[in-house]
Amino acid sequence: MLNCKDATHRMSEAEDRDLGLTERLELSLHLALCRGCRNYQQHLHVLRDACRGYREELTGGEAEGSGTKR
Amino acid sequence: MEAAIDPSAVIDNAFVEQVRHDMLAFAQLQLRDATLAEDAVQEALTAALTGGRDFAGRSALKTWVFGILRHKIVDLIRQQSRTTPISAFGGDDDSLDQAFDTLFKENAHWHPAHRPATWGDPEASLRDKHFWAVFDACLTHLPKNTARVFMMREFLDLDTGEVCAAAGISTSNCHVILHRARSALRGCLEKGWFLAGERPC
Numbered sequence: 683m684l685n686c687k688d689a690t691h692r693m694s695e696a697e698d699r700d701l702g703l704t705e706r707l708e709l710s711l712h713l714a715l716c717r718g719c720r721n722y723q724q725h726l727h728v729l730r731d732a733c734r735g736y737r738e739e740l741t742g743g744e745a746e747g748s749g750t751k752r
Numbered sequence: 753m754e755a756a757i758d759p760s761a762v763i764d765n766a767f768v769e770q771v772r773h774d775m776l777a778f779a780q781l782q783l784r785d786a787t788l789a790e791d792a793v794q795e796a797l798t799a800a801l802t803g804g805r806d807f808a809g810r811s812a813l814k815t816w817v818f819g820i821l822r823h824k825i826v827d828l829i830r831q832q833s834r835t836t837p838i839s840a841f842g843g844d845d846d847s848l849d850q851a852f853d854t855l856f857k858e859n860a861h862w863h864p865a866h867r868p869a870t871w872g873d874p875e876a877s878l879r880d881k882h883f884w885a886v887f888d889a890c891l892t893h894l895p896k897n898t899a900r901v902f903m904m905r906e907f908l909d910l911d912t913g914e915v916c917a918a919a920g921i922s923t924s925n926c927h928v929i930l931h932r933a934r935s936a937l938r939g940c941l942e943k944g945w946f947l948a949g950e951r952p953c
Contacts, residue, residue: 694927694930721867721870722938724874725871725942728878733906736891742815
């Protein structure tokens with residue numbers, strides 16, 4: 683059973699890599715029972731959207747691949 | 753139908769100055785070194801404007817120069833991490849871990865006083881210019897190593913493998929640093945924006 687601290691690590695890693703089946707199940711089970719961590723997950727999504735918005739505002743569009751096109 | 757517009761017609765001094773300003777802000781956030789940032793921006797602008805490439809307007813030019821800048825920043829971070837490796841632990845970054853630990857009880861579950869609350873209407877926040885000032889301040893307050901790794905991931909849009917390679921750190925350290933950055937920014941946004949108007953109880 684995941685504790686909350688481990689769950690925050692798991693949620694952050696989910697932003698950066700595909701979680702394995704067991705990892706996902708453990709996280710889902712924890713989230714089902716824990717409102718604090720569900721909120722934490724919402725906050726990570728807001729943060730991701732904010733980063734994207736910030737980047738687009740500053741760079742005038744998607745950063746990815748824009749410099750490599752010919 | 754649409755012919756390429758003569759670059760000189762759309763690229764006036766005021767526009768270049770604005771782009772330069774945005775590029776400097778972008779480079780400075782990631783490199784945390786005014787001289788390096790200045791050099792990277794200058795090189796990227798020079799490369800873009802002497803490249804003999806036609807731009808169909810301003811936004812195409814802006815996208816192009818930021819693309820060049822992005823590569824320059826990654827190169828610089830790569831070079832720097834060879835001489836002064838990014839460490840996952842030590843320095844200012846440790847204080848973020850200590851702050852994070854205070855959110856939890858001994859059994860590693862949320863301390864009731866620090867349990868994350870629901871953030872009301874985040875979409876409206878993303879449309880509010882005051883929110884972006886807070887966001888900017890939160891980014892600026894991240895310690896250097898943490899900021900570099902996080903911004904390579906989120907602003908330079910590299911995948912985790914590329915980020916770890918450029919920073920010269922292991923994948924697990926990469927995840928530690930990214931988690932630290934997200935937790936710090938989450939806490940900063942919560943304090944500075946989402947719960948800023950609420951009374952402590």
